[in-house]
Amino acid sequence: MPMTREDLEAENARLRAQVATLESSLNALVASAARQRAIFDSSTDFAMVITDPNGIITDWNTGAEHVIGWAAEEMIGDNAERFFLPEDVANGRVDHEMTRALEDGRASDERWHVRKTGERFWASGEMMPLHDGGNVHLGFVKILRDRTEEHVAGVALKQAKERFQTILETVDSAFAIIQLKFDADDRPVDYRFIEANPAFARQSGADLRGKWVTEHAPDLERFWFETYGRVARTREPANFESYAEGFARWFDVRAVPVGDPDELQVAILFNDVTERREAEDRLRASEALARENVERVQLALAAGAIVGTWHWDLPSDQFTIDEAFARAFGLDPALGRSGIPLAQIVATVHPDDQEGLAEAINEVIARGGAYAHQYRVRRVDGNYYWIEANGRVDHAPDGTPSSFPGVLIDVQERRAVAAQRDSAIAALRALNENLEQRVAERTGELMKAKDALRQSQKVEAIGQLTGGVAHDFNNLLTVIRGSVDLLRRPGVSDDRRQRYIDAISDTADRATKLTGQLLAFARRQSLTPEVFDAAASVRTISDMVRTLTGSRIKVSVRLPSEPCHIDADRSQFDTAIVNMAVNARDAMKGEGDLTITVAEASRMPAIRTHPAVSGAFVAVSLTDSGPGIPTDRIDQIFEPFFTTKGVGEGTGLGLSQVFGFTKQSGGDIFVESTEGEGATFTMYLPRVEGLGDVAVEAGDTSLQLGEGACILVVEDNAEVGMFATQALAELGYNTVLAMNGAKALAELATGVERFDVVFSDVMMPGMSGVELGQEIARLYPTLPVMLTSGYSEVLAQSGTHGFELLHKPYSIDALSRAIQKVARYRRR
Structure with missing residues (x-):
């Protein structure tokens, strides 16, 4: 049926309205798309990548260029596998992620990815599917964020925790964290062990993890609660050593506050020192x-x-x-x-x-x-x-x-x-x-x-x-x-074996020190005199004196402008200074003034029963501000083992060493004291002329330990001789043992070129070691001789006659150093 004019105008109006509606919707859609694009491009901290269903990149935002490195024109049209690790691509990780996104609506993932530069970075991200209005699958969007710093820090923290836990599990010292309990009057009354390492049970004798200490030791001394409570409240660490009756042990403890102050927690690190304390009591x-x-x-x-x-x-x-x-x-x-x-x-x-x-x-x-x-x-x-x-x-x-x-x-x-x-x-x-x-x-x-x-x-x-x-x-x-x-018993652990060996070594050292000090007092110690500046030696040792006396004693040193040379054993001189300083420190109860003075003197005053002596002397004085020495005790202070100290506070041999050293060095020791006004100890030692500047030879390190060297050992005691030859063999030397001086000279006569060093005892029947050394020096001037002795009146009175001396008892290390020192002379 043909349309009328009216129908055509109505249809035309309808179509114009429909076009206007479409234009409005199109404009809204364009505006929305612009907004979404602006969000997509402005997210610089997030990498946003859009792909088709096959993983081909269709869009690449500014954030992706910032995080991953490639520009959009380099990546659009390429596969998203490009910024995944090769091993992840080979394992089908990308396809797996897209499958999970389709099945679950999203796929979260954290792993290493690769930038354009080839550098790896750790990223956390999500992949989501894209659909149109008709639910047709258009592709995927993947959003990534760089989390490398957080990931590395987290890994490092985890490793640190694991290392710390390993240390706590394996360390010999006991470690625990305790939490304090206070009563209504704010007094610490108990503490609970929150954590404890395996060594805790070994050191304390009880496994108290999760328990209150009063459950194990209801009568524990108040000292422990007060000390730990003070650390928890003041947040100040504490170090102490104390006995715990409830554990029947001595503990050496370090306590430090941990955690939030309101938690009242303290970390304690401690060791069982009962065995050491008992050994000290026995000593x-x-x-x-x-x-x-x-x-x-x-x-x-x-x-x-x-x-x-x-x-x-x-x-x-x-x-x-x-x-x-x-x-x-x-x-x-x-x-x-x-x-x-x-x-x-x-x-x-x-x-x-x-x-x-x-x-x-x-x-x-x-x-x-x-x-x-x-x-x-x-x-x-x-x-x-x-x-x-x-x-x-x-x-x-x-x-x-x-x-x-x-x-x-x-x-x-x-x-x-x-x-x-x-x-x-x-x-x-x-x-x-x-x-x-x-x-x-x-x-x-x-x-x-x-x-x-x-x-x-x-x-x-x-x-x-x-x-x-x-x-x-x-x-x-x-x-x-x-x-x-x-040590001979079977099944001794390494720790116990080392403890027994240390006990033998420490006991031998104490015996050596005791005999050395007795010999010094008797003026029968073998000294090694040399010419040196007493003032310079005092200057050098003054820092050690300050350390020994402590911060509450002011140490002043007064030295002359000119050198004061003496001919004495430098080591024994330093030991005498230290012994007098320690004696002054103990007299002053650790607080006061100590003055060390070195000066020239033209006479030595009358001392005890000896008259005054005129001559050139160096006077070394130590003056303290202590209580002084009673008149009836001044004549006793140099006696061996005389002491006014308590049990375990000294042997009483320090001043005996000073007395013996000064007398054997040709001098004497003078004491001046007034009760209540301190005391002055003055060593008078003969002054000698200096030797001038002597060039110090650089150590010769070319000789390797035992390198082709042969030692002639001369020792009349078979057991000592066997030890010396075995020790030298352990050091790599060849040895020949002669039981006396005559046999030693006979060995040398058969071929002196075989030997690099002669190592001889001093005290032997017939020819002494000194006489043997003098005869070797006459017959074979280039062959070095080294002597060894624990005590020899010949050496005490006349010195070593120019030979190197190794004191008995000696360690293998000391023997090795001495042999290498004298062996250099033969090579020259």
Whole structure:
């Protein structure tokens, strides 16, 4: 049916309205698309990538260019696999992610990706499918964000936590975190163990993780609560060592606050030091016994009538005796080392004295303590001699007699002198005529008798001294022997083995130090004198003195502008300064003033019984502000083992070393003191001319350890010689052992070119080590000689005669250094 005009106009109006509506919708759609595009392009921190269903990139925003590196024109049309790692592409990771996105509506992922530069970066992102209005799949959109820094930091933190946990699990020290509990009055009353490492149970003896300490130790001392509570409240760390009765152990503790202050938590790191503390207690007890023998030590050093020493093990009735004892009574030295019963020992006692000896022995065994008894014994020559036995009986903790060490002294001369004295007194009393004349005639004889008596009193002191010395050294030998027996037991752990070895080494060092200080006091120590500036040496050692005395003592040093040269042992000089400084520190109770002065002096004042001496001296003085020294004690302070300190605070040998060093160096020590005003100790040492500047040779390091070198070892003691040759063999040297000087010269005569160094003991029968060295220097001037000695009167009086000296006992390291030093002379 044909349309009318009206119909056409109506249809035209409808179409125009429809076009207007379409135009409006199109404009809205364009505006929305523009807004979405602006969001897409402005997200610079997020990489947005749009792909088709096959993963081909169709759009790439500015954020993707910023994060991944490629520009849009480089990536559109390329596959999204381009910024995935090759191994992820090979494993089908991209296809898997698109599949998950289609199935679940989105796929989240965190992994390494690759930038345009080839650099890897860690990204977290999501992939989502794109659909049109008809739910037709158009492709995918992937959104990525760079999380590299966060990821690396997280990995590092995890690794650090793992390392820290490993340390806590394996460290020997105990570690725990505790939380404090306070009562209504803000007093710490308990603490709970929140965390604890495995070592905690070993060190404390209990596993308390998750428990309150009062559950294990309800009577624990208040000290522990107060200390940990103070750390938790003040946030200040604490270091301390204390005994915990509830654990029956000593602990060395470091406590530090951790966490938020309101949590009241403290981390503690501690070690069980019970064994060390008990060892210190035993050492203090041993030192106390040594100090009881002060007078006997001093007198015995000046006498020489010891027959021999013994040690009687009471439970087994076995005497061990030294070689001198065995020789004196014709006994087998081998049996003396393994053990001899009492019956065999007393078989040589005079029949008239045996009953009294038995009573004296039974009495001292019953009560314990010191023992002294005189009786006659038959010596190896068949004659009877008077001796005095001095010793000490020790009881076990349960009261059972355990050991009886002692010493025998020859008192034959003393008893003869006493008899002469008694006879002289009787004769004097009988005189009633010409008294003055007769007294004059007998005065000389009486003076001789008194001198002899004084000497006999010194001899008596030897017994008292050596009984104590033997006891102390037997204590040291007990530690060594016990450690050796423990090392021989099967299944000893490495830690315990090292502990026993350290005990042997430490005990040997203490014995070495004790004998060295006694030799220094007796002026029989082998010194190594050299010419040096005493002022420069004091300047060098002053820093160490300040460290030893502590911050509360002000140390002042006054030195001259010109050098003050002396000829002495530099090491012993420094040791004397340190000993006097430590003595001053202890006298001042750790607080006061200490002044060290070095000056020239034209005379040495009268000291003790010695008159003043004119001459060139260097005076080294230490003045303290302590309480001074009582007048009645000034004459005692240089005696070995004399001390006013408490148990475990010193051996009493420091000032003895100073006395022995100054006397052996040709000088003396002078003390001035007024009670309440401090004291001044002054060493006077002979001043000598300096040697000028001496060029110091650079160390020759070309000789490797034992490199083709052969050492001629000269030692009369077979055991020491075997040790020296084995030690040198361990160091890589070839060795030849000669038992005396004559055999050594015979070896050299067969071919001196075989040897690089001669290593000889000093004290040997026949030719001494010094004489052997002098003969070698005459016959073979280029062959170096090194001497070794623990004690030699020849060296003490005359020095080393220019030879290198290695002191006994020596370590293998010291032996190696000394051999390499002297071997350089042969190569030159």
